[in-house]
Amino acid sequence: xxxxxxxGRPFGxxxxxxxxxxxxxxxxxxxxxxxxxxxxxxxxxxxxxxxxTMILGVVxxxxxxxxxxxxxxxxxxxxxxxxxxxLHMGLNLAMLVLYATNLNLRNGDLASTSTxxxxxxxxxxxVGIIGVSGYLGGQLVYDEGVGVGRHLRDADxxxxxxxxxxxxxxxxxxxxxxxxxxxxxxATLRVQVDTNVMAVAxxxxxxxxxxEFCTHRFGPLSEGNFHxxxxxxxxxQSCFDVRTGKVTQGPAKLDLNVYESKVxxxxxxxxxxxxxx
Amino acid sequence: MKDFLxGKWLKxxxxxxxxxxxxxxWPASLLFDLLxxxxxxxxxxxxxxxxxxxxxxxxxxxxxxxxADWIDIKREKPAWRLGVYxxxxxxxxxxxxxxxxxxxxxxxxxxxxxxxxxxxxxxxxTLILFVSGYLGGRMVYHYxxxxARLSKGKWRRIAERGGARVPKKEESAG
Numbered sequence: 001x002x003x004x005x006x007x008g009r010p011f012g013x014x015x016x017x018x019x020x021x022x023x024x025x026x027x028x029x030x031x032x033x034x035x036x037x038x039x040x041x042x043x044x045x046x047x048x049x050x051x052x053t054m055i056l057g058v059v060x061x062x063x064x065x066x067x068x069x070x071x072x073x074x075x076x077x078x079x080x081x082x083x084x085x086x087l088h089m090g091l092n093l094a095m096l097v098l099y100a101t102n103l104n105l106r107n108g109d110l111a112s113t114s115t116x117x118x119x120x121x122x123x124x125x126x127v128g129i130i131g132v133s134g135y136l137g138g139q140l141v142y143d144e145g146v147g148v149g150r151h152l153r154d155a156d157x158x159x160x161x162x163x164x165x166x167x168x169x170x171x172x173x174x175x176x177x178x179x180x181x182x183x184x185x186x187a188t189l190r191v192q193v194d195t196n197v198m199a200v201a202x203x204x205x206x207x208x209x210x211x212e213f214c215t216h217r218f219g220p221l222s223e224g225n226f227h228x229x230x231x232x233x234x235x236x237q238s239c240f241d242v243r244t245g246k247v248t249q250g251p252a253k254l255d256l257n258v259y260e261s262k263v264x265x266x267x268x269x270x271x272x273x274x275x276x277x
Numbered sequence: 278m279k280d281f282l283x284g285k286w287l288k289x290x291x292x293x294x295x296x297x298x299x300x301x302x303w304p305a306s307l308l309f310d311l312l313x314x315x316x317x318x319x320x321x322x323x324x325x326x327x328x329x330x331x332x333x334x335x336x337x338x339x340x341x342x343x344x345a346d347w348i349d350i351k352r353e354k355p356a357w358r359l360g361v362y363x364x365x366x367x368x369x370x371x372x373x374x375x376x377x378x379x380x381x382x383x384x385x386x387x388x389x390x391x392x393x394x395x396x397x398x399x400x401x402x403t404l405i406l407f408v409s410g411y412l413g414g415r416m417v418y419h420y421x422x423x424x425a426r427l428s429k430g431k432w433r434r435i436a437e438r439g440g441a442r443v444p445k446k447e448e449s450a451g
Contacts, residue, residue: 012415012418012419013411013414013415013418013419014414014418017414017418018410018414020297021296021297021300021301022301022305024297024301025297025298025299025300025301025302025305025332026301026302026305028298029298029302029327029328029331032327032331033324033327042323044320045319045320045323045324045386046320046323046324046327048318048320048321048324049320049321049323049324049327052309052312052320052321052324053305053324053328056305056308060301080435134294134297135289138289138290138293138294139288139289141293141417141424142289142290142293142423142424142425142426142427142428143288143425143427143428143431144428145421145424145425147418148417148418148421148424149418149419149421150418151418151419152419192439195438195439195440196439196440197439197440197441211436211439211440211441211442212436212439212441213432213435213436213439213441213443215441215442215443215444217424217425217426217429217432218425218429218432218433218435218436218441218443219421219424219425219432234421235421235424235425236420236421236424237420237421253444254442254443254444255442256441256442257440257441257442273440
């Protein structure tokens with residue numbers, strides 16, 4: 001599948017964070033070349049060096065955009081990092097347009113011995129944008145864990161959190177969270193009953209519900225990797241038995257909360273957790 | 278000192294920011310060498326030299342920041358060993374690019390092409406970098422090194438609000 005290829009899953013490493021090294025570093029050094037020419041160093045050679053590095057930066061930036069979009073598509077709509085991801089994308093696209101304009105302006109004046117002022121100012125703005133945008137992109141990885149451990153899992157991440165209220169529960173305490181068809185074998189749901197967030201997995205036909213957050217650094221188990229009845233956290237590879245919640249591999253030390261769930265009448269249902277848990 | 282090198286002040290690990298510079302500029306420098314030799318153009322020779330130089334300066338900064346990240350990995354973890362390979366390869370690449378810069382230093386402002394020795398050093402330095410960069414990426418995207426290190430307080434609050442069982446604060450420090 002083309003999306004999975006652009007996400008780098010076959011390589012065990014996302015592609016976007018590889019490609020984005022190039023525009024970041026090349027746009028910065030292009031600006032340094034401009035500054036050198038404005039201080040009287042390097043003459044025409046560095047005017048050209050600035051131009052050539054910018055061309056390569058734009059080409060790699062376009063490739064980085066395509067792979068970045070593939071990553072963006074798998075961030076669920078209510079993810080706390082989604083807004084920053086959207087902002088990151090908007091800034092990067094604006095930056096590429098700015099640099100394309102910049103190249104166009106420079107193209108007419110490549111014989112000069114110092115970079116003209118307008119393209120230089122555009123480069124300053126461009127590097128400012130890349131600083132902000134790169135920082136946001138880094139936070140998406142290091143704070144939000146986007147793309148981490150994703151290649152270990154075959155299925156896509158749940159596209160959104162399914163929110164239900166316990167007041168809709170039947171007399172047996174179970175509340176319907178989704179149609180049965182939304183949870184095929186090997187897939188997961190991310191479900192919120194009132195404030196309780198849980199992952200629901202389907203293994204050998206049966207459903208298992210457990211707390212969404214790993215007990216190590218609270219990674220998203222609905223995006224985890226499954227081996228038999230074990231779920232592996234995508235962030236630091238802690239494993240838990242989904243039937244009991246017990247830790248089967250660290251770094252996590254504390255067991256998960258597990259919840260009752262079932263399939264009945266074509267619906268996936270979970271039992272409303274009691275507050276003592 | 279370790280906190281500074283790990284990027285706590287910036288709320289973002291420092292090593293992966295700094296590595297952008299050599300990771301992109303060293304292969305780009307090699308590309309510009311090849312273009313320089315194809316077109317006999319001093320501007321490209323100069324561009325290749327300064328890219329290698331800027332990459333090298335940033336690599337010198339990336340090394341201590343990387344070591345600061347690595348010393349927090351527990352020895353029994355697979356990522357520890359990967360970190361050793363990554364470090365040794367990067368230090369080797371940095372040495373090669375250092376020699377490369379010395380070789381180029383004399384005639385960078387006049388040469389219109391790049392000789393076999395500096396070109397060979399760039400090819401070797403770039404290949405080592407590719408292997409090492411991939412290992413570094415695996416440390417992040419496969420083993421989760423640095424993930425939620427600075428944001429675990431935020432995630433703890435989100436998990437608590439979501440009704441999760443969470444460890445006491447001192448237990449989740451590791």
